[in-house]
Amino acid sequence: MRxxxxxxxxxxGGVHTAVERGNRIGCTTMQMFVKNNNQWHGKPLTDSEIxxxxxxxxxxxxxxxxxxxxxxxxxxxxxxRILRKSRAALKDELDRCELLGVPxxxxxxxxxxxxxxxxxxxxxxxxxxIVHEQTKGYRVKSVIETTAGQGTSVGYxxxxxxxxxxxxxxxxxxxxxxxxxxxxxxxxxxxxEEGYEKTxxxxxxxxxxxxxxxxxxxxxxxxxxxxIDRHEHIGKGKIGLAGFGFLxxxxxFASVPKILETDKGPEMLEDIENMNVLKGLxxxxx
Numbered sequence: 001m002r003x004x005x006x007x008x009x010x011x012x013g014g015v016h017t018a019v020e021r022g023n024r025i026g027c028t029t030m031q032m033f034v035k036n037n038n039q040w041h042g043k044p045l046t047d048s049e050i051x052x053x054x055x056x057x058x059x060x061x062x063x064x065x066x067x068x069x070x071x072x073x074x075x076x077x078x079x080x081r082i083l084r085k086s087r088a089a090l091k092d093e094l095d096r097c098e099l100l101g102v103p104x105x106x107x108x109x110x111x112x113x114x115x116x117x118x119x120x121x122x123x124x125x126x127x128x129x130i131v132h133e134q135t136k137g138y139r140v141k142s143v144i145e146t147t148a149g150q151g152t153s154v155g156y157x158x159x160x161x162x163x164x165x166x167x168x169x170x171x172x173x174x175x176x177x178x179x180x181x182x183x184x185x186x187x188x189x190x191x192x193e194e195g196y197e198k199t200x201x202x203x204x205x206x207x208x209x210x211x212x213x214x215x216x217x218x219x220x221x222x223x224x225x226x227x228i229d230r231h232e233h234i235g236k237g238k239i240g241l242a243g244f245g246f247l248x249x250x251x252x253f254a255s256v257p258k259i260l261e262t263d264k265g266p267e268m269l270e271d272i273e274n275m276n277v278l279k280g281l282x283x284x285x286x
Contacts, residue, residue: 002028003028003248003254003258003278003279003282004028004029004254004255004256004257004258005027005028005029005217005257005258005259005275005278005279006022006027006028006029006030006031006062006257006258006259006260006275007022007025007027007030007031007259007260007261007262007264007268007271007274007275008030008031008032008068008259008260008261009021009022009027009030009031009032010032011032011033011034014049014052014053015032015034015045015049015053015100016049016052016053016056018030018032019053019056019057019060019062020056021268022060022062023056023060023061023062024268025268025271025272025275026272026275027061027062027275028061028062028063029062029063029064029065029066029214029257029258029259030062030065030066030259031065031066031067031068031106031259031261032065032066032067032068033067033068033070034067034093034096034097034100034102035070035092035093035096036070037068037070037071037072038070038071038072039070039072040070040072040085040088040089041089041092042092045096045099045100050099050100053100054100054101064102064103064104064257065100065102065103065104066102066103066104066105066106066143066177066213066214066257066259067093067096067097067102067104067105067106068106068107069089069090069093069105069106069107069108070089070093071108072085072086072089073086073089073090073093073107073108073110074086074110074111074113075087075090075107075109075110075123075124075127075128076109076110076111076112076113076115076119076120076121076123076124076127076154077110077111077113077123078112078113078114078115079113083123083127086110086127087127087130087131090107090127090131091131091134091135093105093107094131094135094138094140094142095135097138097140098135098138098139098140102140103139103140103141104140104141104143104175104177104213104214105140105141105142105143106143106145106177106214107142107143107144107145108145108147108153108155109124109144109145109147109153109154109155109160109161109164110123110124110127110153110154110155111151111152111153111154112152112154113152114152117154117160120152120154121154121160121163121164121167122167124154124164125164125167125168128142128164128168128174129168129169129170132168132169132170132173133169138173141173141174141175141213142173142174142175143174143175143176143177143213143214144161144164144165144174144175144176144177145176145177145179145182145216146158146161146176146177146178146179146182146183146186147179147182147186147229148179148181148182148185148186148226148227148228148229149185149186149227150185150227150228150229156182156186156187156227157186158202158203158206158207159206161176161206161207162206162207165207165211174211175211175212175213176207176211176212176213177212177213177214177215177216178203178212178214178215178216179215179216179218179261180215180216180217180218180219180220180239180243180244180247181216181218181219181220181229181230181231181232181237181239182216182218182229183199184220184224184238184239184243185220185222185224185225185226185227185228185229185230186225186227187224187225187227188202189224190239190243190246190247191224191238191239191240191242191243192242192243193242193246196243196246196247200250200252209252212253212256213256213257214256214257214258214259215247215253215256215257215258215259216259216260216261217234217244217247217258217259217260217274217278218231218232218234218260218261218262219231219232219233219234219235219236219237219238219239219240219244219262220232220237220238220239221237221238222238223238224238231261231262231263232262233262233263233270233273233274234260234262234274234277234278235277241277241281244277244278244281245281248278248279248281248282249281249282249283258278260274260275262274
């Protein structure tokens with residue numbers, strides 16, 4: 001069985017270089033940015049950049065690609081200027097994904113900054129509805145990432161994500177990415193078999209497993225329920241190898257991309273090691 005496993009790849013030198021880097025370490029899926037992740041605006045993608053990226057991708061074993069939005073975006077920002085810029089930036093990212101043929105744009109729901117979670121959710125929904133209206137007919141899906149609940153971040157409970165999706169007008173545009181570190185830090189005990197099963201039973205009941213587009217596979221430096229987002233290498237954190245073993249052998253998720261977001265050097269040796277650890281957890285088919 002083909003394991004959809006990869007990591008977040010740098011686009012230094014152009015978006016096509018992410019494909020080159022992913023190929024180099026044997027990714028079968030990957031994540032990347034489509035512009036500088038610490039800037040509101042980026043240079044438009046040229047026809048040459050788009051064609052080079054698509055050509056390299058078509059010759060690779062990488063499929064699908066997930067894009068992560070810029071960290072500056074806050075879809076429920078209290079500051080109106082930041083909110084306007086966030087909505088414009090999300091629209092720009094969807095534009096770029098559509099040009100590249102990327103199926104998934106992963107985004108953090110946002111931080112309510114004192115407005116309260118319910119109002120935060122309402123503003124996130126409003127933001128998504130506005131941006132989706134501006135991008136009618138796009139194939140790229142807007143993928144909500146589960147959060148650890150650090151600070152005033154929304155999206156650390158499945159109920160909150162359900163509330164967002166239920167209220168979005170173009171529901172077919174929505175999907176979810178489960179970050180293993182984040183859900184564990186938020187209080188979902190995926191490190192034990194019983195907790196793992198309860199977690200995904202709850203996800204299925206509230207959101208639906210059919211709406212799960214991707215996993216971010218990260219161990220957690222901090223303990224269960226800490227509400228602190230700190231990624232650790234696979235098996236070296238508080239989730240441990242057993243928790244990732246449950247995930248890697250769950251037939252329901254065999255075709256769901258699993259993407260690393262752990263620290264690494266320029267040679268990406270850490271990604272290679274983490275992927276080998278995860279592959280080593282897969283039990284032979286009976």
